[in-house]
Amino acid sequence: MPRTTNLHLVSDSTGETLNSLSRATLARFEDPHVIQHRWFLVRSRFQLEQVLEGIQAEPGPVVFTLADKSLRHSLEEFCGRLGVTSLSVLDQTLDLLQREIGEAAKEKRAAQHVLDxxxxxxxxxxxxxxxxxxxxxxxxxxxxxxxxxxxxxxxxxxxxxxxxxxxxxxxxxxxxxxxxxxxxxxxxxxxxxxxxxxxxxxxxxxxxxxxxxxxxxxxxxxxxxxxxxxxxxxxxxxxxxxxxxxxxxxxxxxxxxxxxxxxxxxxxxxxxxxxxxxxxxxxxxxxxxxx
Missing domain, CATH: 3.40.50 (Rossmann fold)
Structure with missing residues (x-):
């Protein structure tokens, strides 16, 4: 019987980036047995606690986009204690652009959804x-x-x-x-x-x-x-x-x-x-x- 994987998507915004990423990557597998748990608009300590409870109940890799350093640290620390992998999907791209542009990126959640x-x-x-x-x-x-x-x-x-x-x-x-x-x-x-x-x-x-x-x-x-x-x-x-x-x-x-x-x-x-x-x-x- 194929192994079932719990995949947790955690975002402080609408989750559009994570949804697109999960669709693009899972499409590369023949018949993935992946249960996606979507935790979006996570912007407070209380909301994060609910996410952590969900991860503990159904452990699996965590892919996230969180701008708030405190929330991010808590999530990574919890995943480390639980023994599940966590990945901030924007880090490498941000690091690359910061080096090329010569400017530090702002810690701004839901930056792609501002009313500009x-x-x-x-x-x-x-x-x-x-x-x-x-x-x-x-x-x-x-x-x-x-x-x-x-x-x-x-x-x-x-x-x-x-x-x-x-x-x-x-x-x-x-x-x-x-x-x-x-x-x-x-x-x-x-x-x-x-x-x-x-x-x-x-x-x-x-x-x-x-x-x-x-x-x-x-x-x-x-x-x-x-x-x-x-x-x-x-x-x-x-x-x-x-x-x-x-x-x-x-x-x-x-x-x-x-x-x-x-x-x-x-x-x-x-x-x-x-x-x-x-x-x-x-x-x-x-x-x-x-x-």
Missing amino acids: ADYFRRIDAMHYVLAHDDGQGTAGIAEADACLVGVSRSSKTPTCFYLANRGIKAANVPIVPGAPLPVELENPPCPIIGLTIEVNALLEIRRHRLKLIGTGGVRQDATDYVDPEAVKAEILAARRLCTARGWPVIDVTRRSIEETAATVLQLMEAWHARSAPPGTPHGANQGPPAR
């Missing part, structure tokens, strides 16, 4: 996505950092929301058979990126959607929305349109939303590099930073 300009940029981007989803407010494309186009159900909306969380204003416009594209895409002020998907994958997504919302008495196999040949033609026409316009295309079939968004960010950077005046240093005028 970056925070308000993300909120603004989220509002933008809500107002410009699925072809709404096309005049606002002039304010976009990127615009995603593609057939219905090709993951444009979730990708835009993910990008908004990185501070990117992303509009999305559906490519609908027989319907003209907005005139704003004729001379776009931002990169236009197409999303495509394999026929069978799109059919499965659309059929599931019809089951959820109902088909209004129309048989699923009687509508072009889920007709295999019609869907195949729709995808092909969308790809040809993107090729004719010179828009790069991302196949999202086997990509997670995070992977699609990362590729969008790379394409945005390449677009800004091509659009920059000659002699502009690499990295300058690259549009909004990815958060």
Whole structure:
């Protein structure tokens, strides 16, 4: 029987860093039997005591991000007495940057969540996505950092929301058979990126959607929305349109939303590099930073 490991994630913030780290590392194992215990927003001695009780009840390695020296020392000391491994995941990166920058990092908990300009940029981007989803407010494309186009159900909306969380204003416009594209895409002020998907994958997504919302008495196999040949033609026409316009295309079939968004960010950077005046240093005028 596989061994079960208790993994304790302890943070004085929302735990976003630790969650991402655990997902990335555990994905490298074939079939890990790991029980994750999440202890987030740990900012007081009382809260830490609850964490220590949990670790003692179900011992296992402890991965943490704690800025408070006192809380951190208590956690490390307790783990040492209990005989479990503890690791501060930001230490090596902070040490490296302190050496390179020549400045000591501040002991500031939840530093990535302060209400600074970056925070308000993300909120603004989220509002933008809500107002410009699925072809709404096309005049606002002039304010976009990127615009995603593609057939219905090709993951444009979730990708835009993910990008908004990185501070990117992303509009999305559906490519609908027989319907003209907005005139704003004729001379776009931002990169236009197409999303495509394999026929069978799109059919499965659309059929599931019809089951959820109902088909209004129309048989699923009687509508072009889920007709295999019609869907195949729709995808092909969308790809040809993107090729004719010179828009790069991302196949999202086997990509997670995070992977699609990362590729969008790379394409945005390449677009800004091509659009920059000659002699502009690499990295300058690259549009909004990815958060």
